[in-house]
Structures are given as structure tokens and as C-alpha cells.
Amino acid sequence: MQRNRPPSPQTVNVLRALAADPARWRYGYDLGTQVNLKSGSLYPILVRLADRGLLETAWEPGVDSRPPRHLCRLTGAGRDFVAALAAARSERSATHPRHLLSEA
Amino acid sequence: MPLFFVFLLAPIAVAIALYRRNPRRFLDGPSEDAPLRLLRWAISLLSPQRAEWGQAMLGELAHLDGRWRRMRFATGCAGAALVMPPWGQAAAGLCAMVAITAASFAVYAGLTVHYRLGAGGWFGVGGWIALAVVLLICVGYLLGASALLRRPGIALPGLIGGLFATLVGLALSGFTAIDQVTYIPTGWHRGVTVLAVPAAIGVAGTLWRRDPAAGRRVARLAALSAGLLQLLYATVAVAILGGGGPPDQDGGFTVRGTVSDRLGNNIVHLAVTTLLIALIGWAAAALTGYLVRRTPTPAADPIGEV
Numbered sequence: 001m002q003r004n005r006p007p008s009p010q011t012v013n014v015l016r017a018l019a020a021d022p023a024r025w026r027y028g029y030d031l032g033t034q035v036n037l038k039s040g041s042l043y044p045i046l047v048r049l050a051d052r053g054l055l056e057t058a059w060e061p062g063v064d065s066r067p068p069r070h071l072c073r074l075t076g077a078g079r080d081f082v083a084a085l086a087a088a089r090s091e092r093s094a095t096h097p098r099h100l101l102s103e104a
Numbered sequence: 105m106p107l108f109f110v111f112l113l114a115p116i117a118v119a120i121a122l123y124r125r126n127p128r129r130f131l132d133g134p135s136e137d138a139p140l141r142l143l144r145w146a147i148s149l150l151s152p153q154r155a156e157w158g159q160a161m162l163g164e165l166a167h168l169d170g171r172w173r174r175m176r177f178a179t180g181c182a183g184a185a186l187v188m189p190p191w192g193q194a195a196a197g198l199c200a201m202v203a204i205t206a207a208s209f210a211v212y213a214g215l216t217v218h219y220r221l222g223a224g225g226w227f228g229v230g231g232w233i234a235l236a237v238v239l240l241i242c243v244g245y246l247l248g249a250s251a252l253l254r255r256p257g258i259a260l261p262g263l264i265g266g267l268f269a270t271l272v273g274l275a276l277s278g279f280t281a282i283d284q285v286t287y288i289p290t291g292w293h294r295g296v297t298v299l300a301v302p303a304a305i306g307v308a309g310t311l312w313r314r315d316p317a318a319g320r321r322v323a324r325l326a327a328l329s330a331g332l333l334q335l336l337y338a339t340v341a342v343a344i345l346g347g348g349g350p351p352d353q354d355g356g357f358t359v360r361g362t363v364s365d366r367l368g369n370n371i372v373h374l375a376v377t378t379l380l381i382a383l384i385g386w387a388a389a390a391l392t393g394y395l396v397r398r399t400p401t402p403a404a405d406p407i408g409e410v
Binding site for chain 1: 154156157159160161162163164166167168176177178179180181182183184188
């Protein structure tokens with residue numbers, strides 16, 4: 001049985017970074033640099049998102065002697081999930097105005 | 105004294121053997137540097153379902169420049185690969201190892217606090233420093249064991265080997281708490297614990313998996329698990345006896361000194377047991393693999409008359 005725990009702040013950051021330009025394929029290292037996550041934290045998050053069907057992956061063919069590079073972006077379900085997260089967040093903020101103050 | 109020379113020379117012999125087999129292992133080359141080797145090793149521990157992510161990490165590393173940046177990326181990925189699920193049946197083995205290690209450390213810490221070991225020496229923090237060292241050793245053992253447990257087909261023979269070595273050791277020393285603190289192997293006992301059992305584990309591991317590399321890993325896992333099991337048993341024995349039982353020759357004349365000495369002996373025994381089983385088992389596995397390879401197979405009839 002899969003547990004539906006709320007995503008960690010790091011996972012939310014990754015999701016937001018991916019959702020900023022959902023059509024664009026992203027490299028793992030660049031994504032980690034953008035959200036300020038080390039590879040040891042980033043890859044487990046990406047694996048979990050892919051397991052939940054929120055992330056799709058592809059390979060960029062290797063150039064010269066370099067191996068192919070892995071790409072990822074949000075699926076349709078992933079975009080819906082990020083939208084639901086944002087909606088839940090704004091709803092919470094409306095219920096508890098203190099959140100708005102702390103985010104300001 | 106001969107045992108001392110074995111300890112001194114065995115690691116050097118292993119290093120020479122490894123260097124002769126693959127000199128590049130110790131040298132960084134432009135095509136295969138330390139981060140790449142580390143990451144290759146780490147992703148080999150991943151389950152087949154995660155193979156794609158292992159290749160993703162390798163592909164990403166290939167596009168990174170700068171030694172420090174590559175090493176940081178590879179170290180992070182290696183850490184993630186070490187713990188990334190699914191673990192399959194190896195999870196049960198890891199849980200058992202964690203439980204044994206945690207129990208050993210808890211008893212050790214309890215004794216340190218109860219007898220106030222180290223209080224008064226080293227500005228009153230000697231006991232805590234010793235405890236921190238023991239914790240580091242335990243964590244190191246668990247990390248090593250977790251890497252071996254994830255290798256396919258290693259967990260079961262390795263843990264059985266560790267249990268076997270522990271049971272033989274206990275059968276020779278005796279099972280009571282007093283046996284644990286007074287036993288000193290001599291004569292044929294030493295031959296059994298130092299040579300026969302580790303060699304048997306290495307040989308059995310190689311024959312079980314039909315692969316000398318697997319046999320060496322089985323010996324290493326058996327060494328780690330036997331060390332931890334014996335540490336637990338011996339630490340519990342110290343907890344039962346406390347400062348009681350026969351007096352130690354070199355443990356001082358106080359209860360605190362006796363307990364401290366016995367716990368120290370256990371840690372030395374942990375290191376010796378692990379090193380011996382790993383080294384002798386490693387050698388036995390390598391020799392078995394060599395002999396198995398050299399065993400002639402029936403040649404095919406070259407003319408085809410039969």
C-alpha cells in the first residue's frame with residue numbers, strides 16, 4: 001500500500017522548479033543547482049516522483065565519447081499535483097493569515 | 105608474536121595483489137578517475153529496477169568538469185545509491201545487523217554510564233571519547249555490511265558464515281559469561297578459529313556461488329557479521345559479570361578498571377575476528393577460484409570419432 005505523505009519542502013522546491021517551465025526537459029545536475037540540492041538528496045526525490053507517475057524521463061543521445069544524458073520533466077499528473085499543491089497552500093494562507101505575514 | 109607478523113604483512117600482501125591485478129585501481133587516469141570509479145561501484149549495488157537511475161547519474165557525471173565538483177556529485181550519488189530502496193530480501197539481513205549493532209552499542213553505553221568509565225581521566229571525557237569511537241566503528245561495520253548485503257546472492261551465505269564462525273567460537277570458548285572474559289585460545293583452538301573456520305567460509309562461499317569474487321564478498325560479510333555477533337555476546341557477558349568473576353591480571357584492582365579492560369578486550373577481539381576471517385577467507389576464496397578454474401574439463405573429441 002502506498003502512503004500519501006505530504007511532500008517534503010525539498011520535494012516541493014523540485015516540483016516548483018519543474019513546473020516553472022513544464023514543457024522543458026531538465027538535466028539532473030542543473031535542477032539540483034537551481035533548487036540548491038546535493039545529488040544525494042535530489043536523486044531519491046526524482047526517483048520517488050517518477051515512481052508516483054509525476055515525472056517522465058527520456059535520454060539525450062551522447063555526444064562524442066560521452067554517454068547519453070538523462071532528462072526529466074513533469075507529466076500531466078505531475079502538473080495537476082503541483083497545481084493542487086499551490087491551491088492547498090493558498091487555501092491554507094487564506095485560513096491562517098499568519099502564513100501570509102511569514103511569507104511576506 | 106607470529107600472529108603479529110601475520111597482521112602486519114597480510115594487508116601489505118593484499119595491497120600488492122590488488123596492485124598487480126589492476127595498477128590503474130590506485131592511479132587516476134583521464135578516462136576513469138576516482139569519482140567515476142566510486143559511482144560505478146555504488147550503482148552496481150542498485151536493484152535492477154533502479155538501473156536507469158544509476159545510468160542517469162553516470163551520464164550526468166560524464167558532463168561535469170572539475171575534480172572537486174565531480175567528487176562531490178559522485179559522493180552524493182553513492183550515498184543515495186547505498187540506501188535507495190528496494191532492498192528485496194537483503195532488507196531482512198540489514199535489519200538483523202542493525203538490531204545486533206544497536207543492542208551491542210546500547211549495552212556498551214549503559215556500562216560506560218553505569219560504571220562511569222573514563223571519568224577522571226582525560227579531563228573526565230575519556231569514557232565518552234571511547235563511546236564515540238565505538239559508535240564510529242559500529243557505523244562503519246554497518247555501512248560495509250549494507251554494501252555487501254545488497255550484492256545479489258551474498259547476503260544469505262555471508263550471514264550464515266558469520267553465524268557459523270560465531271557458533272564455533274562460542275563452542276570452543278564456552279557459552280557462559282565467565283568463559284567469555286577468561287578464554288584465551290591456545291593450541292588447536294587457535295588453528296580452528298584463525299585458519300580453519302575463515303578458510304571454510306571462503307571456500308564454501310566460492311563454491312556456493314561458483315565465483316571467487318562472490319566468495320571473497322561472502323568472507324567479508326561473514327567477517328563483519330561474526331565480529332558484531334561476538335561483540336554483542338561478549339558485551340552482554342561483561343554486563344552480567346560487571347566487576348565480578350576472576351580478577352584480570354592487567355585490569356587494575358577496581359571494578360571500574362576491570363569492566364573497562366573487559367570492554368576494551370571485546371573491541372580488540374572484534375577487530376581481530378573481523379580481520380582474520382576477512383583475510384583468510386579472502387585468500388581461501390581466491391585459491392578455491394584458482395583451483396576450480398584449473399580443474400581440467402573433459403576435452404571434446406577433436407576428430408569426432410566418438
